[in-house]
Amino acid sequence: MAKTILIVDDSASIREVVKFTLENAGFDVLVGVDGQDALKFLDGRQIHLLITDLHMPNKNGIELIIEVRKTEDYKRIPILFLTTESQKDKKIEAKAAGATGWLIKPFVPQKLLAAINKVLR
Amino acid sequence: MEQFQSKFIEEATDLIDELEELLLETQIDHLPEGFIEQVFRIMHSLKGSGAMFGFQAIGDFAHNLEDMYDKIRNDEIVITERILDITLSSVDLFKGLLSSDVDPMVAEGVERVTKETLGIINNEDASVQSQARSTSVAGKQKTFWVEFIPDKDIFDNGTNPLYVVDELTGLGKTEVIVNTTKIPELGELNPTACYISWSILMATEKTKEEIDEVFMFVEDSAKISIVEIANRNVLGEEAVENHLKIVKSNPAAVNRKFIEELIELGQNAEKKQEEKKIQENLNEFNRRKQLSSIRVAADKIDGYLSLVSELVTVQTSLSILSEKLKIEELGRITEEIEHLSRNLRDNAISISLVPFATVFSRFQRLVRDLSKEFGKEIELEAEGMDTELDKSMIQTITDPLMHIIRNSIDHGIESPQEREANGKSKTGKIIMRALHSGANIVIEVIDDGKGIDPNKIKVAALRKGYLKPEVELSDEEIVKLILKPGFSTAEKTTSVSGRGVGMDVVNQNVNNLRGTLEIDSELGKGTTIRIRLPQSLSILDGMLVSIAGTLFVIPSMVLLKIAPITRQEIEAASNAMLNIEGEFIPFLNMRNEFGLDGEIPEREELVILEYESTKVALIVDQVHNEYQIVLRPLGKFLKGNDLLLGASIIGEGNISLVLDTDRIIKTVIEKQRKQ
Numbered sequence: 001m002a003k004t005i006l007i008v009d010d011s012a013s014i015r016e017v018v019k020f021t022l023e024n025a026g027f028d029v030l031v032g033v034d035g036q037d038a039l040k041f042l043d044g045r046q047i048h049l050l051i052t053d054l055h056m057p058n059k060n061g062i063e064l065i066i067e068v069r070k071t072e073d074y075k076r077i078p079i080l081f082l083t084t085e086s087q088k089d090k091k092i093e094a095k096a097a098g099a100t101g102w103l104i105k106p107f108v109p110q111k112l113l114a115a116i117n118k119v120l121r
Numbered sequence: 122m123e124q125f126q127s128k129f130i131e132e133a134t135d136l137i138d139e140l141e142e143l144l145l146e147t148q149i150d151h152l153p154e155g156f157i158e159q160v161f162r163i164m165h166s167l168k169g170s171g172a173m174f175g176f177q178a179i180g181d182f183a184h185n186l187e188d189m190y191d192k193i194r195n196d197e198i199v200i201t202e203r204i205l206d207i208t209l210s211s212v213d214l215f216k217g218l219l220s221s222d223v224d225p226m227v228a229e230g231v232e233r234v235t236k237e238t239l240g241i242i243n244n245e246d247a248s249v250q251s252q253a254r255s256t257s258v259a260g261k262q263k264t265f266w267v268e269f270i271p272d273k274d275i276f277d278n279g280t281n282p283l284y285v286v287d288e289l290t291g292l293g294k295t296e297v298i299v300n301t302t303k304i305p306e307l308g309e310l311n312p313t314a315c316y317i318s319w320s321i322l323m324a325t326e327k328t329k330e331e332i333d334e335v336f337m338f339v340e341d342s343a344k345i346s347i348v349e350i351a352n353r354n355v356l357g358e359e360a361v362e363n364h365l366k367i368v369k370s371n372p373a374a375v376n377r378k379f380i381e382e383l384i385e386l387g388q389n390a391e392k393k394q395e396e397k398k399i400q401e402n403l404n405e406f407n408r409r410k411q412l413s414s415i416r417v418a419a420d421k422i423d424g425y426l427s428l429v430s431e432l433v434t435v436q437t438s439l440s441i442l443s444e445k446l447k448i449e450e451l452g453r454i455t456e457e458i459e460h461l462s463r464n465l466r467d468n469a470i471s472i473s474l475v476p477f478a479t480v481f482s483r484f485q486r487l488v489r490d491l492s493k494e495f496g497k498e499i500e501l502e503a504e505g506m507d508t509e510l511d512k513s514m515i516q517t518i519t520d521p522l523m524h525i526i527r528n529s530i531d532h533g534i535e536s537p538q539e540r541e542a543n544g545k546s547k548t549g550k551i552i553m554r555a556l557h558s559g560a561n562i563v564i565e566v567i568d569d570g571k572g573i574d575p576n577k578i579k580v581a582a583l584r585k586g587y588l589k590p591e592v593e594l595s596d597e598e599i600v601k602l603i604l605k606p607g608f609s610t611a612e613k614t615t616s617v618s619g620r621g622v623g624m625d626v627v628n629q630n631v632n633n634l635r636g637t638l639e640i641d642s643e644l645g646k647g648t649t650i651r652i653r654l655p656q657s658l659s660i661l662d663g664m665l666v667s668i669a670g671t672l673f674v675i676p677s678m679v680l681l682k683i684a685p686i687t688r689q690e691i692e693a694a695s696n697a698m699l700n701i702e703g704e705f706i707p708f709l710n711m712r713n714e715f716g717l718d719g720e721i722p723e724r725e726e727l728v729i730l731e732y733e734s735t736k737v738a739l740i741v742d743q744v745h746n747e748y749q750i751v752l753r754p755l756g757k758f759l760k761g762n763d764l765l766l767g768a769s770i771i772g773e774g775n776i777s778l779v780l781d782t783d784r785i786i787k788t789v790i791e792k793q794r795k796q
Contacts, residue, residue: 100279
């Protein structure tokens with residue numbers, strides 16, 4: 001059965017590209033436009049991986065992760081940041097919040113899939 | 122394109138010859154060093170240039186064989202006798218494919234061999250499958266020692282360390298040691314904590330950076346170390362495996378000392394490997410050094426030879442002119458030029474000479490193939506293979522020699538059973554011997570077979586009308602009858618002999634090369650065929666003599682001495698023998714032999730020749746001087762004359778006739794015997 005990945009980004013073009021890449025690779029894809037919007041998918045359905053942007057309106061990436069890790073259903077799912085941000089302290093902050101990994105935009109589709117492969121089998 | 126094609130054909134022929142030679146000295150249980158690489162390289166070259174120069178069939182054929190040898194050198198296929206046989210049969214097929222008009226038999230053979238090759242490549246034949254696959258060593262592998270000790274809370278971030286280990290083992294060949302010794306008692310166990318760590322010995326073509334990338338998401342939540350152990354694959358090496366056992370039984374024993382020892386083991390072995398490689402390179406270098414030579418197109422050598430011939434002709438004219446003019450300074454220069462051109466001539470001849478060994482592999486091949494076909498055990502021995510012959514002559518003489526060997530195998534050497542019954546060793550022997558004899562090259566093919574039966578020859582000769590019943594001949598003379606055109610006694614027609622193309626044709630071919638053929642055969646003991654050939658010699662030293670105004674040249678090689686002789690002495694000679702300083706020597710009056718008239722001088726000259734300790738004297742009018750001469754073919758009027766080798770131009774366009782001294786000596790001796 002195809003695995004489900006939730007992607008959260010406020011940029012429509014990034015959402016499109018990531019969605020296209022992941023669907024082509026055989027994943028089911030859910031799309032949230034910001035942290036707040038993403039929470040609506042955390043309704044007990046199975047989500048295998050969360051990929052989120054850092055800077056977003058309403059609820060940013062760090063806030064989103066903290067919420068996710070609080071839930072019983074999703075507290076152990078892998079979470080990857082996909083962001084233009086590469087500051088070390090941001091990374092540490094994200095890690096502390098519970099992020100599994102960090103990917104830098106812009107990305108090459110193969111790199112994205114390879115990274116996903118590290119956390120999802 | 123055409124010029125490239127002929128270049129390719131030349132190159133391919135060399136490669137194929139090299140391949141054949143290589144295979145013939147190869148036995149499955151004793152492969153020469155670098156054998157597989159060499160075959161691979163040959164196939165690779167044939168493939169590449171074949172396709173490039175429009176010999177697609179050669180390219181395709183070589184491609185499959187190359188693939189097979191690629192697998193062999195990568196230990197994916199074990200080389201077998203059958204593979205060697207296939208490769209050997211490819212030799213002839215390659216040769217066939219090189220011809221502009223490919224024989225359907227060749228095409229069929231190529232198809233068959235290709236099929237067989239593909240079968241082996243695709244492992245259809247279990248017998249060639251390798252068990253050694255696991256020990257295959259790919260090119261640029263390195264061995265790393267990787268330690269991965271996740272933090273206890275690694276699961277909290279949604280990371281599964283098993284994925285990391287899984288990815289690592291996908292990078293190459295690995296030995297994974299799992300350390301579970303840190304797992305606490307059940308009472309103290311935190312189910313969401315990670316207590317396990319991994320040590321991995323890994324052989325991979327990946328770089329350290331690439332391995333590091335596997336840890337990109339866990340680098341902050343685990344202790345990771347990657348150490349290079351050796352720059353090749355040491356997995357499976359005994360010392361390394363033994364060392365690994367320490368930590369396999371006790372993963373907690375992985376410490377700095379353990380890793381340092383591991384590195385040492387890896388590098389010690391590495392040093393040995395390197396030393397071996399250096400030695401191999403050295404050997405290869407030495408081999409190449411020995412073979413140091415350049416390739417020159419045959420027609421260039423021919424061109425060089427003909428220029429040297431021209432020079433020699435002109436130089437001879439100069440010498441004659443100088444003698445006539447008797448100018449001291451001119452004489453000195455002439456002498457120097459004579460000396461130089463003589464050296465140049467010798468040099469030119471030596472360039473066009475090739476050792477007999479260059480064609481010997483063809484005979485080895487023939488003996489190997491035919492003895493299999495006839496179920497005979499035959500050993501071919503070579504002697505004097507460094508004897509040199511003119512390159513064109515060596516090509517022409519190869520076919521007759523092949524035929525002689527065929528005859529030896531088919532008719533001469535008996536079956537192993539028959540040999541044993543006759544108290545001979547089971548294995549028959551053929552000796553091929555090349556040697557210098559005077560101005561000649563002698564090639565002998567000696568077998569220890571049953572010999573030629575004169576009675577059988579006699580019966581056949583009578584039946585076919587080669588011999589009349591009333592004529593009495595010695596056994597020796599009867600055996601000689603097999604040299605008569607159309608004579609063959611084969612009891613049944615085999616693929617190699619008994620087709621009526623027998624010793625007569627061989628004899629003819631040898632004669633065309635100005636050579637002679639002799640047969641010595643002893644019933645039950647064996648046969649020796651002896652071929653005598655002039656070494657090359659379109660240019661030779663000769664003594665210019667004249668008889669009744671006609672110039673003749675006597676090759677200097679057989680010249681013993683010159684002495685004056687009076688008419689009385691000649692007339693006093695009895696029994697065609699002259700008493701020269703107490704020794705009776707048969708003689709030939711050249712004036713009579715050539716039917717020359719003209720005034721006979723009071724004092725004539727005696728030219729004494731010696732050939733294999735036989736002396737013969739020739740009577741001529743006058744002896745002039747020694748010159749270098751260039752041998753030219755005779756015109757049609759003189760072609761039939763047995764006593765002439767050819768003609769030469771001396772001085773200002775004067776024609777001189779070159780005497781065939783071998784033939785003259787033989788004629789004299791035969792005459793002598795008949796009396």
